[in-house]
Amino acid sequence: MRIRAGYEIAYECPAETPMLLMLNVRPERLGDLETPDLIKTEPYAPIRQYVDTFGNLCTRLVAPAGRIVFRSEFIVRDSGEQAYAAELHRVYGELLLKSGSSDSVPRAEECFERGVAIAREQRARSWELKTVTSLCRLTSDRHDRGYARRLLRETYDRFTEGQQTADLKAARRAAAGRMGE
Numbered sequence: 001m002r003i004r005a006g007y008e009i010a011y012e013c014p015a016e017t018p019m020l021l022m023l024n025v026r027p028e029r030l031g032d033l034e035t036p037d038l039i040k041t042e043p044y045a046p047i048r049q050y051v052d053t054f055g056n057l058c059t060r061l062v063a064p065a066g067r068i069v070f071r072s073e074f075i076v077r078d079s080g081e082q083a084y085a086a087e088l089h090r091v092y093g094e095l096l097l098k099s100g101s102s103d104s105v106p107r108a109e110e111c112f113e114r115g116v117a118i119a120r121e122q123r124a125r126s127w128e129l130k131t132v133t134s135l136c137r138l139t140s141d142r143h144d145r146g147y148a149r150r151l152l153r154e155t156y157d158r159f160t161e162g163q164q165t166a167d168l169k170a171a172r173r174a175a176a177g178r179m180g181e
Contacts, residue, residue, distance in 0.1 A: 001078055005076060007023065007072060008071045009071075026057065035075045085118045086128065089111045093112045116131050125159070
């Protein structure tokens with residue numbers, strides 16, 4: 001399917017104002033764009049873009065005093081695949097564990113492993129971190145827990161900022177084997 005998307009956002013700035021915008025398509029979806037996702041400013045203001053450690057394309061600029069308008073319009077192809085598929089697998093795995101059924105542990109582990117695979121395929125690092133953390137918690141008392149901890153460490157080490165977020169704190173606790181703290 002083809003999706004036409006865009007925006008027009010206006011701000012009134014009392015003085016020159018440094019801004020950080022997060023309005024672009026995520027980098028893992030750039031290959032799906034049929035037309036470029038370019039931010040246009042009116043009046044013109046020079047912009048710089050970078051990708052933060054969470055994979056977001058960020059735009060920096062200094063807006064001039066007065067009114068500034070940001071615009072973009074683009075077309076993106078989408079297969080209809082669920083953007084939250086990795087998180088849905090993780091949540092389903094957690095629900096299976098809470099159910100207490102006799103086959104809940106292996107089924108939950110399958111959900112977590114599938115969620116990790118989907119997150120990696122989509123380059124969705126935050127979903128990957130949460131799912132690997134769940135997998136590490138699940139295997140914490142098993143002989144093969146080293147695999148999940150290595151996976152968690154590899155994922156965790158790719159984050160260079162946001163160390164105080166709840167997800168990264170939970171990952172640190174899981175990697176250290178301190179589940180209840």
